[in-house]
Amino acid sequence: MSYATYEFDGRRRVGRVDGDRLVPLRGLTELGLETPADVLAAATELPDEAVALNQVRLCPVVPNPDKIICVGLNYLTHVGETGRELPKYPVLFTKFASSLVGPDDDIVLPAESHQVDYEAELTVVIGRTARRVSKEDALEHVLGYTVANDITMRDYQYKTHQWLQGKAWDRSTPLGPYLVTPGEADVSAAGVRTLLRGEKLQESDTSHLIFDIPTLVSTISEFTTLLPGDLILTGTPGGVGYRREPQLFLADGDEITVEVDGIGRLVNRVRAES
Incomplete structure (x- = not known):
């Protein structure tokens, strides 16, 4: 359902x-x-x-999660385009509930940033409290799946070695449109893609995740208690705008589409902040 x-x-x-x-x-x-x-x-x-x-x-599928935990560098193609070493432990960062917008809401370009980027991501929604769960039991704690566009202000992300200031802008992260329950979802090899200005910019599938969903749930629950409604954004494939040549960023008037096969499709307009 x-x-x-x-x-x-x-x-x-x-x-x-x-x-x-x-x-x-x-x-x-x-x-x-x-x-x-x-x-x-x-x-x-x-x-x-x-x-x-x-x-x-x-609305955002979960409007007020207790936690939003995001995974960076979780596809080989994205690791490759960044020039980084293959991670041995998930690269994790957080967002806040105030970062979320609904599936039909505008993505607003803040006046302070000139490098607003896109990232298509499968998102896990937790359905049962999870603390120190094994990988074998991890999926029993999943309520379902949805789609996120992890909008990133790259010029702010790289101001320091921490990514928070580029990832957690207010009203910057579309989430939705629906929660799809595990019985209706096959996320073993679901296609993930981004389309902008008539061009397909990202294309992969979830079989290429470096750290799969059970590993992520188990790893995160080792250090914090995951609660119902908590979100895990599982990472984005290669093809982000910052790593393209020439670089490509969102502009006023754009329409950006991110989708995960069998889970959903987000289509958002982009507008400059007035």
């Missing part, structure tokens, strides 16, 4: 995706900490209150 967090008629709700409409779930206002896997599975549907998708605003 697939689910969305959405706003309609002044209310925020969770709905099951049913074709071109959303069927709300009783008592649920957003996917996240209060919707672990057992709660979501047991929720009562309200078919009489179903609403068409084109009548709602889709």
